[in-house]
Amino acid sequence: MNNWKFNFVVPLSPLDLILFMRKFISFFIIILFLLSTFSSKAGSDENDQGKVTLSGYVHDQSNGELLIGVTVYCYELKTGAVSNMYGFYSLSLLPGKYTMRYSYVGFNTMEKEIRIDNNLTMDINLSPIESVLGEVVIIGKRTDENVRAPEMSMVKMDIKTIRKVPALLGEIDVIKVLQLLPGVQATSEGSTGFSVRGGNSDQNLILLDEATIHNASHLMGFFSVFNNDAVKDVTLYKGDIPAAYGGRLSSLLDVRMKDGNTKKFGFTGSIGTVSSKLTIESPIIKDRTSFLVSARRTYADLFLPLAKDENVRKSKLYFYDLNLKLSHVINENNRIYLSGYAGHDTFKNEFASMGFGNQTGSVRWNHLFSKKLFFNLSLIYSNYNYELGTPEGDANSFKWTSQMRDYSARFDFSYYISDKHMLRFGATTMYHEFFPGTANGLGSESAITEFKLPAEYALEHSLYGSDEFKLTPKFTLKYGIRFAVFQNIGPGTYYTFDQNYIPVDSTVYRKGNIFNSYTSLEPRLAFTFLASEVSSIKGSYSHAAQFLALAQNSTAGTPLDIWFPATPNVKPQLCDQVSIGYFRNFKKNMYEASVEVYYKNFRNVIDFRDHAQLLLNPYLEGELRIGKGYSYGIETLLRKNEGLLTGWISYTYSRSFRIIPEINEGNKYNAPYDKPHSLNIVVNYDFSKRVSASATWVYATGLPVTFPTGRATVGNAIIPIYSNRNAYRMPEYHRMDLSVSLKGRDKPGRKWHGEWNLSVYNAYNRHNAWAISFTHDAVDPNITYAKKTYLFAVIPALTYNFKF
Amino acid sequence: MKYCKSIFLILLLSVTIYSCTEKIDIKLDESYARLVVDGSLTTDTMSHIIKLKSSSSYFYNQPSPIVTGALVSITSGTDTYNLKEDSAGIYRTDPSVYGVAGQTYTLNIKLPNPLGGHTDYSATSTLNPVVPLDSVSLLFHPDWSEHGIWEVKCYVQEPPTIDFYRFMILKNRTLLTDTLNEWFVTDDKFFNGNYTNGATVAYLQQGSAKEGLAKGDTVTVEVNSIGKDYYNFILDAQAELRGSNPLFSGPSANVQGNINNGAIGFFTAYSTTRSFAIAPGLKKK
Missing domain, CATH: 2.60.40 (Immunoglobulin-like)
Known part of the structure; x- marks a missing residue:
């Protein structure tokens, strides 16, 4: 529908590329120029109605961190604003006296009487709620954000909530906590891979300070790359993805790193069963410049040298993460942020070695053209690579490497035009480099010749604009559009395939030659209707295109799975989604409840042929089978955020199907992550100021699976004959986790705060099936049986957290 | 590719070092019986064997049922070798037969009774x-x-x-x-x-x-x-x-043989x- 393509028949030369880049740059200069003229008008900050602007930044009083998503509410006007990703808010008001309320989960609500005659800049510091016990709990001041915010299908997690959830091996992980929310599922036991609304895990856009993380996993997926000590805010959009972002069909996971303490030097850390971590943050210039350095490393291998076996002693098995951030306030209108991340997994034994990791970096500049026009420029680098090999000195010795790199720039504007309109617009551009794989012989004795898959390059651009329009105090309309362009650019080798997916021809394109382009026009529409003071109805529609896909055929995937771009053979995957929800708060916002229903329709969905060869295959595109799909579901959530007892219950019913002509004889089959029922219960109870306990219970239908319905003997082996694709299911999954934490005694003047955390994963020792295989008896090979592999029995873990 | 696969297995072992396996009862549907062919023709001068069997339900727990009384032949277009069933379900060529590089051989099977809906099956293979x-x-x-x-x-x-x-x-x-x-x-x-x-x-x-x-x-x-x-x-x-696991295995799928009419197995030269x-x-x- 919204997709057409044009091919550049005439090959372009490097000169054309330069011309193209110049055009692109001049395009941005024009945009900037237009904006600056238009902002000079906006810069006067005057409205037609004589309104003035209240704006500023919201900080955490304890450490100066900018707070994202703080609700700013004006009692008299019954209107408000929300602080953006950089803690900035802006509100148009008529001059006068008002009572403003600043509220944020986990922080004491602040009320402020203001008298505003001219534009007013008011930076706010909110103090975190240290402990609910022994303090006067002010009822009725809780935020009604759940009902009021013109956003749906969105979940925000603050680090405090994430920390309370019991974790596998005591290693708290943001992604695993998100998996406890409706519509989000783990791809397999203990995995940080996740499926949103039945989609594939490669349909999630994962950003860390705006840089794409191509593989968010450590240690074969059991831990994510996000070190929670360095993370400030986690937002997951399951639908209604802001127009500023695109390129994925299922979700956007936006992870923001802390900016570093601007008030005082401090460090936090933990010593755990699997890993230890240390974070140092400090102001360099108080309230203006700050930094954060956070490091995490696992140390299972540190004990390997104690092993008896020499080969075990030489083995390596660890991962590390390093997060760096530097924030600087240049002046009232300019701020700059530098972020960096590097992580790597290393595995080595006498037979093989493997390593993989992400490196990202971003530079961001916030500029206020006026109190109404917020601008952000980001320059972003992202890299993922892996290497795999065997030791030198053998005929089979080899080394195999693969890499993917992105360079991108984005311009984002937030224009707080009036109390009725909030405009967001901008442009993005990205250059992708794919080096899918090179295998070399290693050492003089190796007989292996070099085997290299051709590199691929692509450009991805977008222009977007959206308006949040408060039609009436009760009705907010959000509409927007995103125009995306994806281009394959030379040098590149492009294969054509016949009807049987056999490569018949190849074309080599010269450097700079744009040999294929796809465009996509993606409308977004959403509304919020306040049905009453405590309830609302929200709805949204969006169209999305995805130009990259992951060559991953298994449910959990491995670090070796490579990303590949859309090409003339592989059309972009498309998705239309509609969702509608009812949001209701109870007991003066003590309880938040929501019900959402969604339907998604997919086109050009990618699956793989039976027994697909996805690794080191130059004809990878010949392994793809393209079709359509659809999914639907209902998601319910009841959440209690404050009080001694906090937590949530979520239940999801969801289905997801695919229809691909060459798979399952063209019949509809269950998509790989089709899990009809899913129930999650998370509770935390504060027994005293020092002691709290948490429990989670999860239940889910097993993933679809293909089982044998017959067998044949060939080559003295029993070969299974299978059912239709995904016609069976794994056994149902359920598990309970528990944790208790004990804080050290607080004494006046004591700066060191310690906390012990004891967690038990899989408390009632359920043997949840990770894999089911069919095998034969060792004595009588004619006797066949099914066996299940389960990963975790009861796993207790002890962690000591500290803060100075 | 074989090397890569052995590496996956090693890596997988490291991941599942704490994993356990146990038997599990699974109820499976029954599938219809199909012809299973297993045989070859090589450059060696010898009696070449084609075995004919029937498929069974997955938990059949006995040797595969044997298919007897079939007419089996291998032809290169010019030469045709008829195979003799010297023991039940095992069909042999004469000991003097050998395959020649570059030739394409066709296996023809005619069953006395239909199995999997057919009586006639064939397969071809080229000798490298x-x-x-x-x-x-x-x-x-x-x-x-x-x-x-x-x-x-x-x-x-x-x-x-x-x-x-x-x-x-x-x-x-x-x-x-x-x-x-x-x-x-x-x-x-x-x-x-x-x-x-x-x-x-x-x-x-x-x-x-x-x-x-x-x-x-x-x-x-x-x-x-x-x-x-x-x-x-x-x-x-x-x-x-x-066996399958969520890390490396794609969806389980039938193994594609070269016998026509939906039979299982392979005839190779x-x-x-x-x-x-x-x-x-x-x-x-």
Whole structure:
């Protein structure tokens, strides 16, 4: 529908590329120029109605961190604003006296009487709620954000909530906590891979300070790359993805790193069963410049040298993460942020070695053209690579490497035009480099010749604009559009395939030659209707295109799975989604409840042929089978955020199907992550100021699976004959986790705060099936049986957290 | 690709080091019975065998039912060999028959009663040229596993064409690789046109009674130059036999044979060459 393509028949030369880049740059200069003229008008900050602007930044009083998503509410006007990703808010008001309320989960609500005659800049510091016990709990001041915010299908997690959830091996992980929310599922036991609304895990856009993380996993997926000590805010959009972002069909996971303490030097850390971590943050210039350095490393291998076996002693098995951030306030209108991340997994034994990791970096500049026009420029680098090999000195010795790199720039504007309109617009551009794989012989004795898959390059651009329009105090309309362009650019080798997916021809394109382009026009529409003071109805529609896909055929995937771009053979995957929800708060916002229903329709969905060869295959595109799909579901959530007892219950019913002509004889089959029922219960109870306990219970239908319905003997082996694709299911999954934490005694003047955390994963020792295989008896090979592999029995873990 | 797969297994082991397995009861539906064909024609002068069986339900727990009374023949277009059923379900050519490189052979089967909805089945396979094996060597690694492991290495001038190989290992004329999941198959992606300077084709466990070598034991390597479809058949079947896991396995799927009318299995023609090495005595530790 919204997709057409044009091919550049005439090959372009490097000169054309330069011309193209110049055009692109001049395009941005024009945009900037237009904006600056238009902002000079906006810069006067005057409205037609004589309104003035209240704006500023919201900080955490304890450490100066900018707070994202703080609700700013004006009692008299019954209107408000929300602080953006950089803690900035802006509100148009008529001059006068008002009572403003600043509220944020986990922080004491602040009320402020203001008298505003001219534009007013008011930076706010909110103090975190240290402990609910022994303090006067002010009822009725809780935020009604759940009902009021013109956003749906969105979940925000603050680090405090994430920390309370019991974790596998005591290693708290943001992604695993998100998996406890409706519509989000783990791809397999203990995995940080996740499926949103039945989609594939490669349909999630994962950003860390705006840089794409191509593989968010450590240690074969059991831990994510996000070190929670360095993370400030986690937002997951399951639908209604802001127009500023695109390129994925299922979700956007936006992870923001802390900016570093601007008030005082401090460090936090933990010593755990699997890993230890240390974070140092400090102001360099108080309230203006700050930094954060956070490091995490696992140390299972540190004990390997104690092993008896020499080969075990030489083995390596660890991962590390390093997060760096530097924030600087240049002046009232300019701020700059530098972020960096590097992580790597290393595995080595006498037979093989493997390593993989992400490196990202971003530079961001916030500029206020006026109190109404917020601008952000980001320059972003992202890299993922892996290497795999065997030791030198053998005929089979080899080394195999693969890499993917992105360079991108984005311009984002937030224009707080009036109390009725909030405009967001901008442009993005990205250059992708794919080096899918090179295998070399290693050492003089190796007989292996070099085997290299051709590199691929692509450009991805977008222009977007959206308006949040408060039609009436009760009705907010959000509409927007995103125009995306994806281009394959030379040098590149492009294969054509016949009807049987056999490569018949190849074309080599010269450097700079744009040999294929796809465009996509993606409308977004959403509304919020306040049905009453405590309830609302929200709805949204969006169209999305995805130009990259992951060559991953298994449910959990491995670090070796490579990303590949859309090409003339592989059309972009498309998705239309509609969702509608009812949001209701109870007991003066003590309880938040929501019900959402969604339907998604997919086109050009990618699956793989039976027994697909996805690794080191130059004809990878010949392994793809393209079709359509659809999914639907209902998601319910009841959440209690404050009080001694906090937590949530979520239940999801969801289905997801695919229809691909060459798979399952063209019949509809269950998509790989089709899990009809899913129930999650998370509770935390504060027994005293020092002691709290948490429990989670999860239940889910097993993933679809293909089982044998017959067998044949060939080559003295029993070969299974299978059912239709995904016609069976794994056994149902359920598990309970528990944790208790004990804080050290607080004494006046004591700066060191310690906390012990004891967690038990899989408390009632359920043997949840990770894999089911069919095998034969060792004595009588004619006797066949099914066996299940389960990963975790009861796993207790002890962690000591500290803060100075 | 084989090397990559063995690495995955090693990596997988490291991941699942704390994992456990146990039997589980699963209720499976019954599928209809199909013809199962398993046979070959090689460059060796011998009595070549085609086995005919029937498929069964997965938990049948007895040897596969045998298909008897069929008319079985192999033809190259010019020559036709009729096979005789000398024991139930086992059909043999005359001992003087041998395959010729470059020829395409067709297997024809006519069943007395329909099985899987058909009585007539056929399959074709082209016999690939012989690749002469230079020599074989044995290398003992005393520190690999408790009793040590023998590495069987192979020296071949690999031709520049795209080729696929199967390696069969015999110890003193007894076939060690007697089941499909023990066959080592490889393509020539990493070796194409090169001299394979001792590429590993098998590992023998010294601790195993079947595989362990004493001084003077002969280890024979048989190289089969096989077709791409048979190579894929073996790899796919091995993948299914290895069992599935969420890290590396794609969805389970039927193994594509080359028999028509929905029959299972494979008829393959291939060339064979052999070379051997004699095990040296081991130094006492």
